[in-house]
Amino acid sequence: MPIRQLPETVIDRIAAGEVVERPASVVKELVENALDAGATRIEIATAGGGKTLLRITDDGCGIAPEELPLAVRRHCTSKLSDDLFDIRTLGFRGEALPSIASVARLTLRSRPAGAEAAHEIAVWNGAVEAPRPAALSRGTVVEVRDLFQAVPARLKFLKSERAEAGAITEIVRRIALAFPAVRFELTGPDRSPLVLEAGGIEARMAAILGADFAGNAIALDASREGVRLTGHVGLPTFNRGNALHQFAYVNGRPVRDKMLASALRAAYADVMARDRHPVAVLFIEIDPADVDVNVHPAKADVRFRDGGLVRGLLIGAIRQALSGAGIRPDTSGASGLMARFSAPAHAAVRQTPWEGPAASPYRPLEEEPHRFAGAGLMERAAEFQGFAPQARAPEPAPAPPPARDFPLGAARAQIDKAFIVAETGDSLVLVDQHAAHERLVYEALKGALHSRPLPSQMLLIPEVVDLPEDDVDRLAESAETFARFGLHLERFGPGAVAVRETPAILGEVDAGKLVRDLADDLAEAGSPDRLKGRVDHVAATMACHGSVRSGRSLRPEEMNALLRQMEATPGSGQCNHGRPTFIELKIADIERLFGRR
Template sequence: MPKASQNKQPHPENGLLLTTYDLPLTTYHLCLTFAHYLKEDFILTDIIQLLPDNIANQIAAGEVIQRPGSAVKELLENAVDAGATSIQLFVQDAGKALIQVIDNGKGMSETDARMSLERHATSKIRNIDDLFSIKTMGFRGEALASIAAVSQVEIKTKRAEDEWGTFLAVENSLVVAQEPCACNTGTSISMKNLFFNVPARRNFLKTNAAEMRHIIDEFIRVAMAFPNLFFSLTSNGQEQFHLEAGSEKQRIIQILGNNYNAKLVSVKEEMDYMNVHGFVGKPDTARKTRGDQYFFVNNRFIKSAYLNHAVGSAFEGMIAKDSYPSYVLFIDLDPSQIDINVHPTKQEIKFEDERIVYAFVQAAVKHALAQFSIAPSLDFTLNPEIQGLDAVSKPFTNRQQDDMESSNLFKTFSQKGQAHKIDATEKSELKHWKDFYQPAASTTDLLEAMPPKPLPLGNGQLTIDDESPFVTTQSPLPTQSAPQCLQLHNTYIIASVQSGFILVNQQLAHERVLYERYSAASHGTQTITQHSLFPVTLELTIADAALLHDLLPSLQIIGYAIEPFGNNTFVIQGVPADVAQGNEKNSIELLIEQFKHFSSDVKFSKREKLVRCIARQQAIKSGQSLTVKEMEALVEALFACQTPNVTPTGSPTYVAFSEAQMDKMFQRLL
């Protein structure tokens, strides 16, 4: 044992003389083990220790595996890197009980299977230069080691040239079983009981519906990036996704829905520095929230507010300022021009020159939109079976051509100046064409004969009647006998009070009124449901359908009557009385988008977020004209609220101007 230097010094508390030793590192560990054999009490001056491997792995796993969706992402990326053409994902209990990924890739040898569980063990990095030429998904060697540190892992893998595969069982970073097994070529990794050895972290997981949404998001991002591969997702024995290999457009339609079939504009620009390709949605697909927006750099999903702004600027003037376009764009450029190793999830990257990428993306989208035509086009490439039909394969004979050219329809559109010609038959004569030019009844006569039309409540409109929920008898601000209201710029309401006047923002004020009404409903006061004579069918994507299933109990309390109809389809039987007839479908779709992208510094419950989203959605918007009675009802309803001066988010609903303030503004001497 190396010799240690001794130092005699008194104890800081009791004054006893103690001996301290300055020991080399190797001797330090030996002393920790055999300290109780030493007859003299001692204190080691070195206090920094190396963590055990299992604890270090659990700490590292907290950065990589934050929730079941994080493990899904890592396992799917490893399957892609293995060269698989078919990848199957199975989850139980939203990934808390089981996450299993089966692929038909190249598999691993027995030694590689053991090495894959070690930290920072990778087949893609040999020197520092390789770190800046990454073209694969996983490369840091942290995924399996982190997963094995916080779950029970079983691996079955086999290479095509091997007769037997390898089975490994790992628990808490320790291999508890290893033996040969019979399995198909490829790899199957089962991850059971996530965070079983870290109960505190397991308690922080969300509900099954919330965690399942994260799993679906990660699955979609990987499946969208590789449309040439087969992907499937099965949850609790029920298949959620079955995505056959195909083109980029086919994969987008498979995931986002058939409603995008005729609403996609192709983007394709090839340059020496980078390539941009993919699809953007037509302007009518723009939404009020950031919905279907996907950016991929070298087939890796990324989040970039900078590039989102580039696409948004290309749509400037084509969509509303508060709307966001839909797009799925792929950027291919030299890996040396980017740094993807800046975040544990690798969803945030750095570009060597962001301005060039911004300009190229913006120009590519603008060029695609410039070529966009309103006329619909038939894209038969979506279904290869069409190419095999008889109508496509059979030739156009000369006899058929003669029959076609001799028809009146062909002559009408082929002869010069005859496109407007109409055959003079009894059925086609417009005998009463002069009636179109007879003077109609005056507008005043029509208005007098027309019965008064009630205004629907909600969706930006107010109803004034004896039972209107807006009509109240109390107001915190003392008003005159009848509030004198005036609308300014179709946005603000000026209401006179005894001490001056108030300037009310009509949208924010209505949001406060609706928030308190729906909040009361969510805590026991059932909202009246307006049932539809003709129920509306709503078809959603799988991710949105899972979210709506989770929200159904809360929506029922607020006044929505929605029933599942199978295959991600729902039937809207009724809506709250505030929602105008004919707007049921749009109301639910917008509500789902707002709920998904709800942002706040404070964490709210699911029901609270839902109430805030509905209040914001159903509030009348700026720019809408209101009658005097509607303005008076809104002001009365506002001051009947418990907190009339601010919205749920803290924005002021009105500003009060006293008579004294106005006198002071005009420098009037009292």
């Protein structure tokens, strides 16, 4: 078949496939154009899930009538200089409007500030009409009708109107979170109206993430080598079953970056169950020269020049924030408990975030013999706790401390040999004694394990693992880090590594599988987190076996010792499995239950 030049209409439709995947993609591009134009009010109207109609109206700077033909021509833009590494706007490629116009009926109407009249231009199937006068007070209106009607093969791959309308709502919410000073209004016969009034970031987060997010979030503000991280992250106990409540922005641009998602998982690794996801709003400010936003035409992917720096900043800042937050309860736990108290006996009450099939009532690990080479760790953990798990001879009980002196108050009673009831100056605190003590033992074990290099066990015959050369290079660069955890490996030719020693605390281990998993981690995230995770998992297992059990009576001084240690231990608000260790009920809420308020 001879080589031939493709028609312009076919070229445009091929290019449009990278930019316009669905109606939500159109909304994203047009809303970003409005924001780049300085809009303070943006209205989005849809019909038929965006397939029939999309109309975006803004009060931005507008487009001069003589520039309207250029606005719908490919690779024409007002936002980009000759430097692709100095991008300070959301759009810059000059592809959105022509790509949309190649697969839909597009009308562009605009009136710049100070202009005597508005003008509009229409495009259909590649044919561009001449600009003509139109009625508009100010700003720009882009109307898109019959999306993909000229490309039926694309149209049939779209989802239902309801699903497409939901995707539009999600993209508007995601963009609006980064621009709280802009008013957004989303309407149409295919949806419930959504109005996000202009205001501060706290009000915008409450509108998008829920009013309870602020009471269960920790503020972030950290910098490292010219990169700044701000935002809010939820408490570990304030979690969700999917990652849809994670919002990340780079220089104001909404992104979905695998490295950032991986760093967020790593930051919560030992305070949240694996099937749960944290809630987070993260803003990264970085020199435009140090991040490439031109990875894909959709501009949702970015590439950092120093990904390790950004990852380390995110993980370190979140862990430090969680550690410095002190002992804080998840407010949704108290509200769920209050709902149970106040609801009729026959009524179904909404489950709290840690309940349901994904987090069934906790059962300790089965008592099985384990061979741990870390002898003495359990004894050291017991010393840290201030009281041993085994029973002691009765002693005279000291006078209880004043309730107001401590965040978790003073122990007043034990319920069902499983829960401690404590009183503070203005609240009642219920503590799960096993979950709380398990967390304390776990933190003590981690401190003992990571304070010095872990012991290793030498293999009689080194195990040679064949790997691609890139994986071998990455493993060799991290060999010193692995050695601290008891894994000793070295290059064995151009495409293999030899494993000579493995962490003793892991017992018998498949060295080949371990090394391949570590190579995958390094390739994806650039960090050997999996080995640390394996060691921490062993520590968690040991903590579960070494902690005080439900069903054991505790003396008042033991209960108070547990409360004091919780207050002094970072992360003690949740157990190793991500569930809360205590719930706080305010006295005022209890009074309301009895009609006293």
